[in-house]
Amino acid sequence: MGGIQLTNLDVVLIIAYVIAIYGFGLYFARHTKSTTDYFFSGRKFAWWIIAFSMIASIVGSYSFIKYSAAGFTYGLSSSMSYLNDWFFMPLWMFGWLPIMYYARIVSVPEYFERRFDRKTRLMALIFISLYLVGYIGINFYTLGVALNTLLGLDTFVAAALVSVGTAIYVFSGGQTAVIMTDLLQGVVLLAAGLAIFILGFDYLGGGSLLAGIENFWNGLPQSHRFMLADFNQPSKFHFVGVFWQDAIAGSIAVYFFNQGILMRFLALKSVHEGRKAIVASLVVLFPLAVLAVGNAGWLGAAMHNLGMIPEAYANPNPKDVFVVVTKILVQPGLFGLVMAALLAALMSSTDTLINATSAVVVNDILKPFAWPGRSDEEYLKLARWISVVAAGVGLSLVPLYMSFKSIYLAHATFVATITPPMAVCVIMGFVWKRMTANAAFWTLLGGGFAVGFSIFVPDVITPFAHGVSDEGGFKYMRALYGLVVSGVIGVVVTLITSPKKSDEEIKGLTLSSLKQAEQDFKGAVPVNKKVGRVVKLQVQVVPPQPDNGLSLHPDDLAVMSADVGDMIYVADGRWYLGGLRAAHAVVTSSDGEQGVVKIPSNIVHENNLLPEKGVRVEKLL
Template sequence: MGMIDWAIVLVYSAIVIAIGAIASRKQDNTDEYFRGAKQIPWWALGFSIIATSFSAASLLGGPGEGYGHGFLYLQLQLGDLIGYGLVIAVFLPFFVRLNLTTAYEYLERRFDAKTRSLGSLCFLLFVIARLGGLLYAAALVLSVLTGISTNTAILMVGVVSIIYTVAGGITAVVWTDVLQFGMIFVGLGAGIWAAVTAVPGGFGELWRIAGENGKLVVFNFDWDPASIRSLPTALIAYGILAFAVAGTNQQSVQRYVSCADEQSARKAIFLGWFSGVLGVGATLLLGVLLFSFYQLQGGLPGNIKPDEILSYFIVNQVPPGASGFLVAAIFAAAMSSIDSALHSLATCMTVDFYDRYINIQASEMRSVRVAQGLIIVWGVVAIFSAIYAASTGQDLLEFLVSYTTMFLGPLLGIFLMGVLFPRINALGAFYGTVAAVLLVIIASNAGWLTFPGIWRSAVTAPLAVLLALGISLFASAPTPKHLLGLTIWHPVTDAPGTNVVARPGADDQDLG
């Protein structure tokens, strides 16, 4: 890293901070802080959807994946398309029409308050687990470039992320996401340029070597449930996982409900998916080219892990200027995920717990201040989670898949119960979900039920639905109040007096 490289990183950081500072001046009420007053353009929200999931782990793990396995990981984008398509068809109309702030408000209207709290808790655990990988990924680069320990780097990145996120609401998060996603492509372009221009024959020679070594294969039709590089697994297991992430994850839902209307939300979702295809493809391409590059160099040192390939390349091969863009891209990827995760955590804690149970009549500014305080709290928790992620020694992509799926199956099951199964009542939804989780944990630990981690959502979600149906038979069916406009079988009517968007208040004791 030379002076020009640090200058690029500092200028980029200054622009991001300026966006956050400008946006923070408008954060005087919860609608602005949590949803941007529904004034954010759909295309910005679309880029933000993918920037949120396109983390530093993706930017570091993607080239490592491409280096080792070529373009096979691209198959998962078909699973993402299935997941997003199901969200649009099943969940999106309810999220937008009901004027929600968090996805889990729907669960209270359809079932009761404890089910809402259970859903929100599952999300909180999911994001806490993911935050460890996000911070760890960014800290890896800082550690390599500066020589400081990984834990010290985690602390530095975590503190900076907390300070930046507290300043801005969803408006700042979204607009910085747009900038950060653009910087990611600039950095990837710089890396590809550095690899191509460093060898005789350029891109054509690197592409030829990759082809000779089987790195250009995109589809693997073999049935291998344990491998995310198998097309059936990508379509079925990962497709259901993507459905859970895109449809029940507050980080995604917060973008949908910030759109002006349902049509804008659909366009944002498809733009997010298409941008994701380009982003993942670009990271894999860089990894494939690095494979060919190091084949010509006699190979990588044996102590370099897949997640460290890009960092090693930056330090040893990338010329001044290009290094700065690559490092800025990595930090952009880190911030675009960390700020979104922290903001969504604070949103859920404030809306689903603080405003719901502690201070129902809280003022707008008090709720905003509580959310900002919670960002600090969750940021500290994320730092410890990242230190744990570093101690596991797993590859980043494997860590994110294995440690986040355990919370998503129950969450998907609850939402499917609400939208698709009108006979399921609050009793069945809550205890069916809890029972499903316990059964899967016990059966897995006892060896009675063994399946790869990526299938956890595909197994737990339908199991929760079946158990909920059975338990619901021991109690009365849900009342019309909990069905009208809340399932696909009970559409909203134009009858006078119909109101399905009113929020539950203190007098709705039957919901508690």
């Protein structure tokens, strides 16, 4: 496609919107003062900020282009991928999240060393790095496709331009900038996507929404009306393949070892907030996102079947269908705004991955191996430059993804190839205390080798293929093959080897020791499970204290059901900031005036608290 004609108003709005988003993110980058801020935003955000920011990070990445293409080609069954994340959620909510949070682990490779040994950490580091950089490449490729459709730019040139802009943004910002930008993007994307759906009904109905809904359904080909794809055909899109590649391997990858998503949840103020964020995402936001990202493809299929696509856009390439349908339905100006939101959201997803890659390099290569013992300021400077390098490496993968027939197929192939050994190792590692370091290492190495071998000899996947045709080399079913082979290796090697670490050494790192993990997170004082209320207090700034603790009046502590020694959360009195100005602290004394909390000046300064605004205080543990 040679590019869609944009009006001057469209161009102005696209430029203005992208500049505004950059400015919005960089404004919040002022809060980045350390590597903890750069990677984890100080672990202080409320659930609703993370839930909405997840939309831009997960839904807003390649989804509009990818799922519109799948919806145009296969119909409503394209929604399967967004509605199958719940399989492992109980295990994630009540197992993996509290382990990572309470153990104060900053990366998945670090978990592998603490749970197993250093060589397993290095092996996990290889897989995580390939996963993150591969995802960065997928996102740049998607952006290139979008700009190729919009402006007629060469796909790789367009991806290169975007990579430069994204690298500059992440260099300057960090996790706080990413989260706050993605919060805005999540709201905008849902609104834009759902607006397109409504406009589509209006278009199909000639101004009547009810008639449009009826015409939409009648216009969908019969094969497009099913929510589930055929069991094992066609080879490019089928139920069993999407289940194993996306619902199982893909979901484990996203929630259990995608460093970007992990960092997002570790930026929350507590484990409980993380559970609320994921429930809100799965129950409310992701179903809305299914409608937002897939409807252009469904509308396009109905419009094409009814002969309602203008001749200028007749027979669109599935990769272009989102942009084409939006252009048909949306007026000039508003079209530019929708496209700007799409491009900026794609960049939001990519900056999450780039920031995560930087975190892995700093925390898993520089600090423990290559450059230990340096100051936090030095690591922060390096983290910014590593972000630039990560963007460049991701860009180098774009030509590889361009060789695939669709974005969906490119993504599916990538997930099915990279994730199975890590998925098995992560789940078995924290669920099965008996799993040994040798088993973890050989699961990764042997599983990775087996998956790589299947690329050159795809016939080995045939016994696992559920009757799927070998056309295209089993790009989906490789996930099941990899999961089974890796699982067998993990079980067999565990049974024939002995653990290197004692139960005491892995305390808090497995499901069986979660209570101990929570206690270790708090410290010597027993965990306080009593339910209390949030109190709003005035602030009295006091000089730095030896114990760096806070002092509250006994009556205020009673309302919170808190005691001296408990861990509390202190946030700006304005709830809508969602933790942007907040801190964790410990109650070290109960004196002073009722309605007033004494906070050391260093805590006020380090966490950007504004004493004149008051604070909201709640007990955590």
